[in-house]
Amino acid sequence: xxxxxxxxxxxxxxxxxxxxxxxxxxxxxxxxxxxxxxxxxxxxxxxxxxxxxxxxxxxxxxxxxxxxxxxxxxxxxxxxxxxxxxxxxxxxxxxxxxxxxxxxxxxxxxxxxxxxxxxxxxxxxxxxxxxxxxxxxxxxxxxxxxxxxxxxxxxxxxxxxxxxxxxxxxxxxxxxxxxxxxxxxxxxxxxxxxxxxxxxxxxxxxxxxxxxxxxxxxxxxxxxxxxxxxxxxxxxxxxxxxxxxxxxxxxxxxxxxxxxxxxxxxxxxxxxxxxxxxxxxxxxxxxxxxxxxxxxxxxxxxxxxxxxxxxxxxxxxxxxxxxxxxxxxxxxxxxxxxxxxxxxxxxxxxxxxxxxxxxxxxxxxxxxxxxxxxxxxxxxxxxxxxxxxxxxxxxxxxxxxxxxxxxxxxxxxxxxxxxx
Amino acid sequence: xxxxxxxxxxxxxxxxxxxxxxxxxxxxxxxxxxxxxxxxxxxxxxxxxxxxxxxxxxxxxxxxxxxxxxxxxxxxxxxxxxxxxxxxxxxxxxxxxxxxxxxxxxxxxxxxxxxxxxxxxxxxxxxxxxxxxxxxxxxxxxxxxxxxxxxxxxxxxxxxxxxxxxxxxxxxxxxxxxxxxxxxxxxxxxxxxxxxxxxxxxxxxxxxxxxxxxxxxxxxxxxxxxxxxxxxxxxxxxxxxxxxxxxxxxxxxxxxxxxxxxxxxxxxxxxxxxxxxxxxxxxxxxxxxxxxxxxxxxxxxxxxxxxxxxxxxxxxxxxxxxxxxxxxxxxxxxxxxxxxxxxxxxxxxxxxxxxxxxxxxx
Numbered sequence: 001x002x003x004x005x006x007x008x009x010x011x012x013x014x015x016x017x018x019x020x021x022x023x024x025x026x027x028x029x030x031x032x033x034x035x036x037x038x039x040x041x042x043x044x045x046x047x048x049x050x051x052x053x054x055x056x057x058x059x060x061x062x063x064x065x066x067x068x069x070x071x072x073x074x075x076x077x078x079x080x081x082x083x084x085x086x087x088x089x090x091x092x093x094x095x096x097x098x099x100x101x102x103x104x105x106x107x108x109x110x111x112x113x114x115x116x117x118x119x120x121x122x123x124x125x126x127x128x129x130x131x132x133x134x135x136x137x138x139x140x141x142x143x144x145x146x147x148x149x150x151x152x153x154x155x156x157x158x159x160x161x162x163x164x165x166x167x168x169x170x171x172x173x174x175x176x177x178x179x180x181x182x183x184x185x186x187x188x189x190x191x192x193x194x195x196x197x198x199x200x201x202x203x204x205x206x207x208x209x210x211x212x213x214x215x216x217x218x219x220x221x222x223x224x225x226x227x228x229x230x231x232x233x234x235x236x237x238x239x240x241x242x243x244x245x246x247x248x249x250x251x252x253x254x255x256x257x258x259x260x261x262x263x264x265x266x267x268x269x270x271x272x273x274x275x276x277x278x279x280x281x282x283x284x285x286x287x288x289x290x291x292x293x294x295x296x297x298x299x300x301x302x303x304x305x306x307x308x309x310x311x312x313x314x315x316x317x318x319x320x321x322x323x324x325x326x327x328x329x330x331x332x333x334x335x336x337x338x339x340x341x342x343x344x345x346x347x348x349x350x351x352x353x354x355x356x357x358x359x360x361x362x363x364x365x366x367x368x369x370x371x372x373x374x375x376x377x378x379x380x381x382x383x384x385x386x387x388x389x390x391x392x393x394x395x396x397x398x399x400x401x402x403x404x405x406x407x408x409x410x411x412x413x414x415x416x417x418x419x420x
Numbered sequence: 421x422x423x424x425x426x427x428x429x430x431x432x433x434x435x436x437x438x439x440x441x442x443x444x445x446x447x448x449x450x451x452x453x454x455x456x457x458x459x460x461x462x463x464x465x466x467x468x469x470x471x472x473x474x475x476x477x478x479x480x481x482x483x484x485x486x487x488x489x490x491x492x493x494x495x496x497x498x499x500x501x502x503x504x505x506x507x508x509x510x511x512x513x514x515x516x517x518x519x520x521x522x523x524x525x526x527x528x529x530x531x532x533x534x535x536x537x538x539x540x541x542x543x544x545x546x547x548x549x550x551x552x553x554x555x556x557x558x559x560x561x562x563x564x565x566x567x568x569x570x571x572x573x574x575x576x577x578x579x580x581x582x583x584x585x586x587x588x589x590x591x592x593x594x595x596x597x598x599x600x601x602x603x604x605x606x607x608x609x610x611x612x613x614x615x616x617x618x619x620x621x622x623x624x625x626x627x628x629x630x631x632x633x634x635x636x637x638x639x640x641x642x643x644x645x646x647x648x649x650x651x652x653x654x655x656x657x658x659x660x661x662x663x664x665x666x667x668x669x670x671x672x673x674x675x676x677x678x679x680x681x682x683x684x685x686x687x688x689x690x691x692x693x694x695x696x697x698x699x700x701x702x703x704x705x706x707x708x709x710x711x712x713x714x715x716x717x718x719x720x721x722x723x724x725x726x727x728x729x730x731x732x733x734x735x736x737x738x739x740x741x742x743x744x745x746x747x748x749x750x751x752x753x754x755x756x757x758x759x760x761x762x763x764x765x766x767x768x769x770x771x772x773x774x775x776x777x778x779x780x781x782x
Contacts, residue, residue: 035647037648040647040648040649044648044649044650045650048649048650048651048652049650049652050650051634051635051650052635053635054632054702054704055631055632055635055702056631056634056652056655057635076647079647187562189562190564190780190781190782191563191564191781192782262449263448265444266444266445266447266448267444267447268716269710269711269714269716270711270714271714273713273714277469277472278437279437279712279713279714279715280443280714280715280718280719281437282441282442282444331446331447331448334447338562340638342648343645344711345638346690347638347644347645348637348638348639348640348644348650418563419563420563
């Protein structure tokens with residue numbers, strides 16, 4: 001565990017565990033636990049340890065309780081509870097937090113509300129019960145008169161109002177709250193950071209995946225970079241989504257900078273060969289049109305004028321690539337947020353390792369490694385993208401004003417992506 | 421002026437495409453100011469692309485190496501040669517005949533030590549730049565580290581699957597940066613089977629370094645394939661169950677450094693490295709082989725080849741590939757003679773590493 005000297009010297013930042021050498025107890029609240037699910041990747045790292053900083057690291061804390069909302073045929077939670085008797089499965093979120101007693105009995109909570117069989121609404125949003133679980137968690141906090149740090153995997157809720165409420169409650173109750181996915185914390189190829197205070201005109205992520213799912217990862221890829229710009233984060237004014245023929249028309253008309261798409265694509269390791277017999281060529285506009293059947297773009301503007309675009313280009317690539325136009329630089333700034341993704345490319349989803357590292361750090365220090373406001377904003381952007389697409393589908397104006405996304409915050413000056 | 425390239429090869433190499441169709445470099449699609457003008461193909465494999473490429477990109481396929489290098493004229497008519505397979509002798513003959521030599525990239529994978537040595541000496545004698553080796557030393561690293569130039573290495577260990585040549589080359593690219601550079605290899609030994617595990621128990625190779633190297637792997641096999649779990653393969657004792665035919669290559673360098681290559685087919689599918697420096701610091705990394713068929717890692721090598729063709733200077737010495745070829749040959753010799761330790765007086769290959777890092781990092 002790497003804790004800076006400054007954090008150690010500042011008494012307020014030091015959680016009791018650093019002084020008392022006590023092992024924190026952690027509860028995990030999950031939707032479902034099957035091979036290669038988020039719950040498996042995260043919980044296993046606490047139980048089995050993981051490769052970190054050149055050794056097999058065992059977190060200095062105990063994951064003692066687990067709630068699993070849906071137990072499927074390929075469930076692994078029972079196997080894990082058998083193999084790790086220190087972890088017990090509880091039938092409710094409340095009991096996982098109280099360890100069956102009357103009061104909060106853990107020192108940190110991991111909420112993994114991903115996968116599982118949940119209803120989808122008319123806009124195509126999967127109604128994962130993150131908000132509902134969060135409410136059960138804070139209820140125990142209230143009843144116990146004690147709060148502990150909470151990590152929420154991915155975005156806060158599919159529903160903006162609920163997400164905002166989660167954020168507001170964490171603020172009002174003064175507990176450490178951190179959220180998001182691996183994208184901001186995984187390896188970058190090349191291993192570079194956005195200079196703090198850069199003046200960013202335009203930023204872009206070219207990636208893949210579905211709406212109300214990987215779009216969030218693309219938005220996080222952009223946000224963890226642009227939040228470091230001059231003046232910090234100021235929030236987002238409007239969002240406009242493009243799909244299908246409207247996407248290609250916008251692409252052709254230069255609604256978003258082609259130069260940045262090309263820079264991002266030049267960081268990809270998975271560009272689909274566009275011509276038979278070639279393995280790694282650069283696609284023309286026509287190649288893209290042929291390869292990408294259902295392209296999606298989210299274009300949005302921050303209050304300080306910075307423009308961002310997230311492109312989902314399934315069929316063209318299978319990774320997350322960032323590019324930005326920065327004042328004072330002739331060439332675009334670009335990198336890949338690298339996910340060693342099983343099962344095709346790897347066996348281990350190692351990008352969960354830096355995520356668990358930051359959870360550990362928060363559970364030990366009581367301080368989130370990066371601001372939850374980032375996730376609040378990207379949660380809102382994901383919902384705004386879905387909303388804009390929905391409006392377009394219904395034949396309405398696609399540009400969606402987002403006064404509710406006036407989320408402003410300062411980034412951490414230190415880098416938190418994986419580089420050691 | 422646009423450089424004219426000849427490709428001399430066993431089968432059509434995809435690396436040549438990088439010089440026809442460009443490659444991603446530092447966030448741009450880069451097209452070298454070079455033109456492939458001729459190709460010699462030793463074997464026409466099924467699905468051979470050379471005819472198609474020649475037609476599309478306007479070069480000719482010649483029946484002999486000499487003709488490919490002369491492009492139908494009576495003199496050397498290319499500015500550089502991309503060589504895949506051991507065609508050193510016919511190529512150098514052409515250089516000597518016409519009294520002019522040009523830069524050569526040579527994969528040096530299938531040459532024996534004597535042939536490789538002859539090529540390195542020819543390059544010195546005829547004063548042409550020679551770049552040799554594969555993509556592994558120059559690909560991206562996770563994390564992006566380099567051993568400090570002039571460091572003192574206590575112990576180093578490389579792990580890989582498949583054939584040992586690339587793994588050995590990647591390790592050499594790391595350890596050549598030690599104090600005084602490469603001094604040559606004094607003796608080697610290759611062991612296989614249970615002896616490898618026994619070697620670990622006896623401290624012939626470091627379990628701590630193996631743990632460090634494997635902590636960088638994204639491809640542990642066995643239980644991870646069943647259910648995605650992380651594994652400490654060394655502490656769990658799973659390795660002997662996963663690896664049917666383990667092999668250890670022990671290499672004693674002339675300056676006293678001992679290094680180990682462990683080929684652990686069945687345990688992992690990627691290439692990782694760990695070294696303990698004097699003072700105890702352990703550095704470890706993965707040499708990233710990006711997915712096939714795109715094989716973007718080969719763009720890293722293409723960049724180095726292009727650099728040599730432009731500057732006339734090899735960015736790193738061909739002696740690296742030479743010592744790797746010789747070490748590997750001697751290791752296989754050790755195995756065929758009962759896995760005994762084998763002295764290697766012929767491997768007195770000395771060289772200094774490049775001052776700057778040569779792998780992809782920008």
